[in-house]
Amino acid sequence: MQAFAALIDGLIYTRSRDLKIRLIADYLRITPDPDRGWALAALAGTLNIATVKSAAIRAMAEERFDPMLFRMSRDYVGDTAETVALMWPDNSSGDAAPTVSEVIDLLNSTSRARAPAVLAELMDRLDANGRYALLKLATGGMRVGISARLAKTAFGQAFGVSVDDVEEVWHALRPPYAELFAWGEGRTERPDPADSAFFRPFMLAHPLEDGSVNLDEFVAEWKWDGIRIQIASTGGETRLFSRGGDEVTGAFPEIAAAFNGVGVVDGELLVRGDVQGGEAASFNALQQRLGRKNVTAAMQAEYPVFVRLYDILFDGAEDLRGQPWTARRDRLELFTANLDPVRFDVSAVIEARDFEHLAEIRAAAREAAIEGVMLKRRDSPYLAGRKVGLWYKWKREPLVADCVMMYAQRGSGKRSSYYSDYTFGCWTDDGNLLPVGKAYSGFSDDELKWLDRFVRNNTVARFGPVREVEKSLVLEVAFDAVHESKRHKSGVAMRFPRISRLRRDKPAEEADTISALRAMFD
Amino acid sequence: MHEIRDEVAACAGCGCELSLIHAVYITPVTAHILIQKRTADISRTAAQHWIEPHAHGIYVKPADMWIDPSRPAARALVTHGHADHARSGHGAVWATPETLAIMALRYGTEMGTPVPYGEGFEHGGVKISFHPAGHVLGSAQILLEHAGERVVVTGDYKRRFDPTCTPFEPVACDVLITEATFGLPVFTHPPIEDEIAKLLAAREANVDGCIVVGAYALGKAQRVIAELRRAGYDAPIYIHGAMQKMCDLYAAHNVPLGELIMATGLAKAELRGAIVIAPPSAMNDRWAQRLPEPITAMASGWMRVRQRARQRNVELPLVISDHADWTELTDTLLELRPSETWITHGRTDALGRWCELHQLKARALDLVGREDEDEA
Numbered sequence: 001m002q003a004f005a006a007l008i009d010g011l012i013y014t015r016s017r018d019l020k021i022r023l024i025a026d027y028l029r030i031t032p033d034p035d036r037g038w039a040l041a042a043l044a045g046t047l048n049i050a051t052v053k054s055a056a057i058r059a060m061a062e063e064r065f066d067p068m069l070f071r072m073s074r075d076y077v078g079d080t081a082e083t084v085a086l087m088w089p090d091n092s093s094g095d096a097a098p099t100v101s102e103v104i105d106l107l108n109s110t111s112r113a114r115a116p117a118v119l120a121e122l123m124d125r126l127d128a129n130g131r132y133a134l135l136k137l138a139t140g141g142m143r144v145g146i147s148a149r150l151a152k153t154a155f156g157q158a159f160g161v162s163v164d165d166v167e168e169v170w171h172a173l174r175p176p177y178a179e180l181f182a183w184g185e186g187r188t189e190r191p192d193p194a195d196s197a198f199f200r201p202f203m204l205a206h207p208l209e210d211g212s213v214n215l216d217e218f219v220a221e222w223k224w225d226g227i228r229i230q231i232a233s234t235g236g237e238t239r240l241f242s243r244g245g246d247e248v249t250g251a252f253p254e255i256a257a258a259f260n261g262v263g264v265v266d267g268e269l270l271v272r273g274d275v276q277g278g279e280a281a282s283f284n285a286l287q288q289r290l291g292r293k294n295v296t297a298a299m300q301a302e303y304p305v306f307v308r309l310y311d312i313l314f315d316g317a318e319d320l321r322g323q324p325w326t327a328r329r330d331r332l333e334l335f336t337a338n339l340d341p342v343r344f345d346v347s348a349v350i351e352a353r354d355f356e357h358l359a360e361i362r363a364a365a366r367e368a369a370i371e372g373v374m375l376k377r378r379d380s381p382y383l384a385g386r387k388v389g390l391w392y393k394w395k396r397e398p399l400v401a402d403c404v405m406m407y408a409q410r411g412s413g414k415r416s417s418y419y420s421d422y423t424f425g426c427w428t429d430d431g432n433l434l435p436v437g438k439a440y441s442g443f444s445d446d447e448l449k450w451l452d453r454f455v456r457n458n459t460v461a462r463f464g465p466v467r468e469v470e471k472s473l474v475l476e477v478a479f480d481a482v483h484e485s486k487r488h489k490s491g492v493a494m495r496f497p498r499i500s501r502l503r504r505d506k507p508a509e510e511a512d513t514i515s516a517l518r519a520m521f522d
Numbered sequence: 523m524h525e526i527r528d529e530v531a532a533c534a535g536c537g538c539e540l541s542l543i544h545a546v547y548i549t550p551v552t553a554h555i556l557i558q559k560r561t562a563d564i565s566r567t568a569a570q571h572w573i574e575p576h577a578h579g580i581y582v583k584p585a586d587m588w589i590d591p592s593r594p595a596a597r598a599l600v601t602h603g604h605a606d607h608a609r610s611g612h613g614a615v616w617a618t619p620e621t622l623a624i625m626a627l628r629y630g631t632e633m634g635t636p637v638p639y640g641e642g643f644e645h646g647g648v649k650i651s652f653h654p655a656g657h658v659l660g661s662a663q664i665l666l667e668h669a670g671e672r673v674v675v676t677g678d679y680k681r682r683f684d685p686t687c688t689p690f691e692p693v694a695c696d697v698l699i700t701e702a703t704f705g706l707p708v709f710t711h712p713p714i715e716d717e718i719a720k721l722l723a724a725r726e727a728n729v730d731g732c733i734v735v736g737a738y739a740l741g742k743a744q745r746v747i748a749e750l751r752r753a754g755y756d757a758p759i760y761i762h763g764a765m766q767k768m769c770d771l772y773a774a775h776n777v778p779l780g781e782l783i784m785a786t787g788l789a790k791a792e793l794r795g796a797i798v799i800a801p802p803s804a805m806n807d808r809w810a811q812r813l814p815e816p817i818t819a820m821a822s823g824w825m826r827v828r829q830r831a832r833q834r835n836v837e838l839p840l841v842i843s844d845h846a847d848w849t850e851l852t853d854t855l856l857e858l859r860p861s862e863t864w865i866t867h868g869r870t871d872a873l874g875r876w877c878e879l880h881q882l883k884a885r886a887l888d889l890v891g892r893e894d895e896d897e898a
Contacts, residue, residue: 012828013837065707066879072872073708077827086708086826128710132828410806 001097001126003031004039005133011144020146024154028181035100037176042137043144043151047175049107051115052138057084060116060123064088081135084123088131093124100137101176107138149245159184164201164384167245171196171237197232199241200264200313200321201384205374205391212355213392218375219325220350220358223393224308225371225480225495226270227286231255231307232314235262242290250293254300255307258343261335262316266382267309268347270369308347309336310374313382321382328382362396371480372396398478399520401426402503402511404433405473408455409466411440418448419455419467422499424475426490427513433471434490436517442478442498451502474503474511482520492517572668573697575864575887580675580699584668585646587616589675599650601677602661603628603740616643618652620660620775624740627771637662639688655679656690657844658741659772665693673697674860680843681850682714685748686741686777698860699887702868703845704823705876711823711847717840718746718753721797724817724838729795731815732760733838736802736822739765741844743799744772746821747779750797760785760793762800762809790814806835823847852876 010023028036041047061084077083110118136142156163169191182188230241238256240249249256312332320328336346352358362373372395380390403424411420421440425433458470478500485493574581579591588595594611603624615634622634642651649667657678666673674695725733737743758781785798820836823843831839863884870886877884
């Protein structure tokens, strides 16, 4: 348990993705079975201990501690499991610390009613970090910034196998994954993925910076502004995956239920109504659902979702990825004809005479759901990742507005010493500034240094990590769209705002008004 | 940035009657909670005593003196040199010789009357003496004796061993005016040897880079250095320029710190495998970007709480505090068993609740401006 606790703490305090992968890989290599398998399941979110719910932990705490002192401590620490772990007396039993598998076995073999007592006995055998790891393990939610895909990547790195191979067998296996480790260590053949639906890496596009392409070689499609999604189905089971390869089936169960094909397709998850110019807040609703394991019927009804298909990777068991786009497109249209049209359609090809004509069509498109245009080589196979010269994304021209910097916050990573995140506002009709967005990109390193100095020299108030600045600097902000928002005091929200220019020449009074932003609504 | 809550319940801080309205101010940075009693209530109870708690300090009425006032006062008794207790601009100051030296270093010209540990004087019918508090070099508790009553003001204190200062001495008293910076049962400071071992192990594992340890310039920095020496680490230790004078002052007061080198301006290659001590404010600043692949450590009692460490981008939290932890606070109360406990700052409500559970009479004061995050 101590090694697992050290891993969890290491992951909490490490910010670099590569270092996190290395920490997990090291742990998986040196830890014996079945402890490492349970740990892998805990990190990948596939471990479920039915006997322990967070209420059990609260019950255990209230039995041991004065409720008022516990509540004050909980309020301060902000996390029930950590509060209990810290308040609990150190290794009061004097017994040896339990192993991870001992913990799992004990908790799995008890009843829900007995679970708090079993948990308390285990707590007595651990130090503070061990207790924290125990409670996190028992309740699920590790909250250490690890996705399932990252855990699998770490497994691949630990044993020198490709993450795609791990992905392929993953869903056929169950914790503690003994067969997976046996294969990783070269002791057995690769497990048979059997009848399981798994993730294949997406094909991605490069931005089309300047210049043009020949439409004889390239086909144009709309780039839809939803959530890129992959649907994989064996007929027996259907799974949905996000762009990063994390399973999101639970967040969009209606899509999985409606999908009656067998194969693997690539598309964009959108909200019905959007496409005909409905409310644009729906993108936020999709984002919120993405993070959930389950969604309510009310959420499904409020924002009816469907998938606009771009491509087909497998038709039945037939791998189409090596075929040219034109051939796959034909197969996709045939495949989609058998799907429920309420939930699935095919993204239309844009008919344009030539590139100039396409540019005109693109410039005229101001629909909220359109992010730009995709250009795909007609003979391109479906390849993992970004490959030069095959697919391009050509986003539409941004809108711009002159805004006034209001607050600044320090950035993270290599920008951690600089005030690099800026909240900016526009004027109301009665002459007040209200925030309309926040941006942390678009400027050069030299401009960042200048902005950082501006913030430090013009601070009027501090709120923790945030500084309020003198309302004197005009920033030209570029954004993809602006729409109505009930969540912002100004009533408007920008999509993908970034700083396009510093307008040091412009007086703050001459910055744009919120009314001007409203005039840019789609 | 504060919220006001009405609480219709028994007062946790002082045990006064039900249904009093308490205003709870929560500041976003320290999240420290001050329980403020109704004005009328303060005047009713406080007027009866010869010591008056005010928001900006503790007033010793018969002597017309203030203890750790946060505003300039004609006569100030200062417990220790941290900025939230020792301010500049007072008329006359009484403090230990070490504290006066620290104040002279920080504020320039200021002088005062030195009162060594165990010694005292009388003023306005109050006998005043200074006793070791074990917090930082020169830190003192102040014992006030008047009208047959003994009152001890602890200032900040700890009960753990610290090679850089005189250990805390329990002083019997009727009223104990105590701090409660770490007054929650979640705060148990681990043995410092374990934390120093963590630091040395991280250095071993990162000899191509360096470890930069955030530590407050007065007290914490010198204690970390002295503990590294005690653990047998005798390589030069690199320090941020802002710490040099305070380290020199410690050395001049017979606290040997070994070889210290200024880190500022050194080439990256010279700092590989080094331990660098810097004030917390420099950690996320450009100063730290000149260091070779630094691992960010922080020596503070707050590091016990994971989110606190994460918020500050700390990769190697070291739970090292110069304040009493929950056990030290409560053990001290049980040891001294004062007839009344006043809690100046920190988690006043929780320590007050503990007193209530142990049938000790206690009240929360509302001293403001205490508790700098980085010092703890």
